[in-house]
Amino acid sequence: MIAILLGGPGVGKGTQAVRLADETGAAHVSTGDLLRAARREGTELGRKAQAYMDAGELVPDDLILGLVREHLAKLPASGDVLFDGFPRTIAQAEGLDRVLAETGRAVDRVVVFEAPDETLVKRLAGRRSCPRCGAVYNVHFSPPEREGICDRCGGELVHREDDHPDTVRRRLEVYHEQTRPLVEHYEAHPADVVRIDADRSPEAVHEDFRQAIAGARR
Numbered sequence: 001m002i003a004i005l006l007g008g009p010g011v012g013k014g015t016q017a018v019r020l021a022d023e024t025g026a027a028h029v030s031t032g033d034l035l036r037a038a039r040r041e042g043t044e045l046g047r048k049a050q051a052y053m054d055a056g057e058l059v060p061d062d063l064i065l066g067l068v069r070e071h072l073a074k075l076p077a078s079g080d081v082l083f084d085g086f087p088r089t090i091a092q093a094e095g096l097d098r099v100l101a102e103t104g105r106a107v108d109r110v111v112v113f114e115a116p117d118e119t120l121v122k123r124l125a126g127r128r129s130c131p132r133c134g135a136v137y138n139v140h141f142s143p144p145e146r147e148g149i150c151d152r153c154g155g156e157l158v159h160r161e162d163d164h165p166d167t168v169r170r171r172l173e174v175y176h177e178q179t180r181p182l183v184e185h186y187e188a189h190p191a192d193v194v195r196i197d198a199d200r201s202p203e204a205v206h207e208d209f210r211q212a213i214a215g216a217r218r
């Protein structure tokens, strides 16, 4: 089962993907997390991606497709995958189709998480993330048990640099201009797309998400 999580910055894609991956054993593939890891490790990709990420712009498609192809090769060939924050452009969606077709696979489900921009701006202002395991918290809505420490792995939590309000505004523009058109792209295959109202509690969103993915497995 191959699923794509689509939605604006801060809508809860990472929160929901980590939780469902924990529950089901699916692989969680977040291109944002992979890029941040590349930056921490100081790789050539990390250096190339840095300026784009800091400005809230998309990293070029060829770099992203190379990264995803390389990462998929390390995963079990027939395992479930939750793509979080990828694809983000039509070119990436077409590239993903080509990469999956090489192993006889295809996208089974596209889940679109929807919430107003004002909600996303508030959430990102309070977000704290664990660079080690990818767990996500919010100082207002879902704080960790111990301030600054990840409940899941004990890692030190960080406030992402691109969660600065000016960068968040640019990320939202980029989402509406370049990524949102993917909803129509995938709706050309209506059975694949499920929309979820993400402006609700994480538990309510999770229940709908779980059902959307279970529906794709049948």
Ligand code: AP5
Pocket: 007, 008, 009, 010, 011, 012, 013, 014, 015, 016, 031, 032, 033, 035, 052, 053, 054, 056, 057, 058, 059, 060, 064, 084, 085, 086, 087, 088, 092, 123, 124, 126, 127, 128, 136, 137, 138, 139, 141, 142, 162, 171, 198, 199, 200, 201, 202, 203, 205
């Ligand atoms: P990326 O890391 O993918 O960021 P994003 O898509 O902007 O998404 P976020 O991680 O900000 O938000 P999320 O939806 O995962 O929300 P979260 O669960 O954390 O990308 C970063 C950058 O990398 C991009 O700008 C780009 O430069 C580059 N990049 C990455 N992928 C790329 C690609 N494919 N192509 C090109 N460039 C790429 O939740 C947010 C907060 O809200 C948290 O604090 C959480 O606790 C809280 N929260 C979650 N759900 C709820 C809820 N229901 N109620 C209340 N609070 C909630």
